[in-house]
Amino acid sequence: MVNLLPFMGHQGSPGQQGMSQIGLGMAIAASMVVLTMFQQFLFNHFGGYLERCLRKLVSSMDPYVQVRFSEDSTDSSGPKNYEAYAAIETYLSSKCSAQALRLKANSVRDINAPVLCVDDGEGVSDEFDGVTVWWHLGKEEDQGDVYRGSRNNRYYALTFRKRNRKMVVGEYLRHVMEEGKAVAASNRQLKLYSNSSSEHGAYWDYIMDFDHPANFETLAMEKEKKEDIIDDLIRYLLYGPPGTGKSTMIAAMANLLSYDVYDLELTAVRSNAALKRLLNRIPCNSMLVIEDIDCSSTITNQREKNDKDDGKTVKNMLEKVTLSGLLNCLDGLFSANEGGRLMVFTTNNMEALDSALLRRGRMDKHVEMPYCGFEAFRILARNYLGIEDHELFGKIERLLNESSITPADVAESLIARRGKGEDCGEECLKKLIEALEKKGEGENGRM
Numbered sequence: 001m002v003n004l005l006p007f008m009g010h011q012g013s014p015g016q017q018g019m020s021q022i023g024l025g026m027a028i029a030a031s032m033v034v035l036t037m038f039q040q041f042l043f044n045h046f047g048g049y050l051e052r053c054l055r056k057l058v059s060s061m062d063p064y065v066q067v068r069f070s071e072d073s074t075d076s077s078g079p080k081n082y083e084a085y086a087a088i089e090t091y092l093s094s095k096c097s098a099q100a101l102r103l104k105a106n107s108v109r110d111i112n113a114p115v116l117c118v119d120d121g122e123g124v125s126d127e128f129d130g131v132t133v134w135w136h137l138g139k140e141e142d143q144g145d146v147y148r149g150s151r152n153n154r155y156y157a158l159t160f161r162k163r164n165r166k167m168v169v170g171e172y173l174r175h176v177m178e179e180g181k182a183v184a185a186s187n188r189q190l191k192l193y194s195n196s197s198s199e200h201g202a203y204w205d206y207i208m209d210f211d212h213p214a215n216f217e218t219l220a221m222e223k224e225k226k227e228d229i230i231d232d233l234i235r236y237l238l239y240g241p242p243g244t245g246k247s248t249m250i251a252a253m254a255n256l257l258s259y260d261v262y263d264l265e266l267t268a269v270r271s272n273a274a275l276k277r278l279l280n281r282i283p284c285n286s287m288l289v290i291e292d293i294d295c296s297s298t299i300t301n302q303r304e305k306n307d308k309d310d311g312k313t314v315k316n317m318l319e320k321v322t323l324s325g326l327l328n329c330l331d332g333l334f335s336a337n338e339g340g341r342l343m344v345f346t347t348n349n350m351e352a353l354d355s356a357l358l359r360r361g362r363m364d365k366h367v368e369m370p371y372c373g374f375e376a377f378r379i380l381a382r383n384y385l386g387i388e389d390h391e392l393f394g395k396i397e398r399l400l401n402e403s404s405i406t407p408a409d410v411a412e413s414l415i416a417r418r419g420k421g422e423d424c425g426e427e428c429l430k431k432l433i434e435a436l437e438k439k440g441e442g443e444n445g446r447m
């Protein structure tokens with residue numbers, strides 16, 4: 001119960017007590033009895049009401065609300081708790097570097113660009129839809145129990161004005177979680193896996209972290225074609241001569257989607273059953289890659305061979321992946337657009353592939369990786385030389401139209417002089433012109 005009466009202490013000193021003081025003392029005592037009775041009466045009849053009024057008064061003087069998000073995932077809310085904490089941490093990392101004075105580096109994907117977040121005890125403010133909120137990273141000791149000793153438990157405290165409660169708890173927190181998860185996905189360390197097999201079965205082996213720098217911005221290709229691919233990433237066959245960027249495109253796709261790469265070496269798969277097992281073990285947010293499928297002779301010539309052998313080599317076939325085994329997987333098991341999976345084949349030699357494999361629906365898109373055109377060249381010139389335009393570009397455009405050079409060869413000419421000083425651009429372009437003229441002469445000579 002809240003005591004509404006002010007404290008009334010004894011005022012006089014013992015040496016001054018006389019009759020009048022005794023009378024005063026009695027009067028005070030009597031008034032205290034009356035007041036106490038009155039207080040009792042008030043609380044018996046209006047206690048709840050008065051308490052509510054008092055609470056209102058106190059809270060009107062403290063118009064802030066605080067919500068805590070704890071790092072601890074051992075309580076009943078389980079891993080979800082930590083998920084929210086981690087999303088907040090990632091979200092704040094983009095806000096804090098300009099504000100907080102003490103920062104700490106977190107799960108580093110790129111050593112040149114570590115993810116920073118606020119240090120213990122630090123705070124940052126954030127603004128959303130004209131409303132300011134404050135975040136603070138706190139630490140409290142968790143006493144634990146007999147099984148797990150005491151430890152420090154971190155939490156993010158979000159403080160905001162009470163009048164903004166609805167918006168902050170609704171829209172703002174949704175925004176923080178979504179943005180945090182999106183940033184985390186783009187910071188995720190991608191991994192490269194490849195298949196291997198032993199007498200016990202087929203496995204995906206972790207090869208290394210996938211750190212390819214390729215992205216769609218630096219991929220030298222016509223803008224329209226790139227946009228078409230980005231809009232509809234499902235199952236692809238990338239075809240084109242060596243050095244036109246098929247593998248680079250795969251890396252750009254993995255980076256765009258933040259997908260791990262599962263590089264399937266078909267010749268190392270012993271049977272259809274092993275293939276099925278491997279494909280079934282590819283988790284969500286992954287990309288299955290089968291490079292140079294024309295070199296997987298078991299696949300390309302299988303059907304012909306099956307027809308010719310008329311079933312005589314059934315035993316041999318059981319030891320290998322057959323075309324129909326692969327087609328079955330393509331059609332049913334590995335439904336690429338479910339659960340965030342993408343499948344990409346590459347080939348230098350479309351003619352060698354069985355038409356059943358090429359049929360649309362199995363490979364949703366056939367993307368030709370062409371020789372270097374002028375638009376692709378401009379991207380390479382920007383990538384390697386930082387040049388947007390130059391008087392030699394007109395000549396280069398004409399030469400590119402007349403000869404077939406791969407982006408890899410163009411890149412090689414542009415790279416050759418890199419590091420020879422600031423102003424090597426023109427020299428590089430001249431070197432490229434030389435290479436193009438030589439190539440043009442060769443091609444004309446052949447005709």
Ligand SMILES: Nc1ncnc2c1ncn2[C@@H]1O[C@H](COP(=O)(O)OP(=O)(O)OP(=O)(O)O)[C@@H](O)[C@H]1O
Nearest residue numbers: 218219220241242243244245246247248407408411
């Ligand atoms: N379209 C492109 N955009 C940007 N860089 C490219 C492109 N094509 C090639 N390159 C450059 O050339 C190098 C070789 O290209 P890449 O390995 O992607 O070719 P590929 O088509 O996969 O060749 P292969 O058929 O031999 O496997 C890349 O590392 C990259 O630097």
Ligand SMILES: [Mg+2]
Nearest residue numbers: 246247248291
């Ligand atoms: Mg390649």
